[in-house]
Amino acid sequence: MIEKREALTSELHTVLDFIRWGASRFNEADLWFGHGTDNAWDDAVLLVMHGLHLPVGSKPEVLSANLTMDERKSVLCLLERRFKDRVPTPYITNEAWFCEMPFYVDERVLVPRSPIAELIQTGFGPWAKGELTSVLDLCCGSGCIGIATAAQYPDVEVTLSDISADALEVARVNVDMHHLADHMMLVESDLFNNLKGASFDLILCNPPYVDADDLAQMPPEYQAEPSLALGSGDDGLDFTRRLLREAPNHLHAEGVLICEVGNSWVNLEQAFPNVPFTWIEFEHGGHGVFAITREELLAYKAFFA
Incomplete structure (x- = not known):
């Protein structure tokens, strides 16, 4: 597992790389969506942007930005928790939205x-x-x-x-x-x-x-x-x-x-x-x-x- 993660951190570079990789793994794992999103892509966006401490509505230019090695490892851990343990995304980010208001959840x-x-x-x-x-x-x-x-x-x-x-x-x-x-x-x-x-x-x-x-x-x-x-x-x-x-x-x-x-x-x-x-x-x-x-x-x- 350590070897696989090291390979991924060397192969994936940009924000978009990690979103695409996460969405692919979510679909492959046949995850269930219904806790704030209804599809793999949006779930991956939430987790990657959370791991990078960036708002979901960031400028499109951020998608081509390269991640540092520490950021790559951190984001991979979040994505793996979602598709391996099947934890709902809001429990990973500790945030959900209701009536256009943010709420802490666990x-x-x-x-x-x-x-x-x-x-x-x-x-x-x-x-x-x-x-x-x-x-x-x-x-x-x-x-x-x-x-x-x-x-x-x-x-x-x-x-x-x-x-x-x-x-x-x-x-x-x-x-x-x-x-x-x-x-x-x-x-x-x-x-x-x-x-x-x-x-x-x-x-x-x-x-x-x-x-x-x-x-x-x-x-x-x-x-x-x-x-x-x-x-x-x-x-x-x-x-x-x-x-x-x-x-x-x-x-x-x-x-x-x-x-x-x-x-x-x-x-x-x-x-x-x-x-x-x-x-x-x-x-x-x-x-x-x-x-x-x-x-x-x-x-x-x-x-x-």
Whole structure:
């Protein structure tokens, strides 16, 4: 292996050489993409530019620049980690983007990718009735949903909550990075257990929702993410059932719950065929996100018992 790496560092010279070589190895290894990019080339660009401490949007002239020997070795290590260990690129760079904002991420949290980003950027559409004053980001992970909401609506009080103390440590890093500590509260809680008495205009939730079959078949890149944030029982709805039962107690009179269940939306419809979930359509892609009002949750509470 040492000999092979030495050969590569003598054969590859420019930024473009390393991007091309990395993309070729990624395709050869049949990697899975879905953590910020959808193809081998873009993944290779991110890793090479990260290793060189250069922005992705650097001038095209940089592609022909020669790397020093130390830079070649450093970039090769990053590329090899991606295709040999199949680590998602954001865990290697410790950076992901959500709502056009950068977030620190590592293996303690999911890589941000929720279509709820589009709702934040468009003002939550008809589901934000009146002026928002309080929002809960439940199962917050990195805190991206709540932090993006706080950045977009500076007068709104935002609470970040997660069962994982490790995830909340990552969320705290992001709160501080975006200078929002004065706007936000972080609470370690299993659903609403440590939020007793608290209520909100809007609850945003990207909970664990992957069913057992999908979880078992996930590619290694997704298995690198925390299982606590992914799986939720045989049909993917263990957490969501609890949420539907308890959410009305933590919503204001005209409050709304917006929740992502991904591919488990079919299971949710089958489990509660009489409940009027509103499935949100996204202009920029994404599915499996529903909205339901407090009034509707109360009207159909017998189905959630």
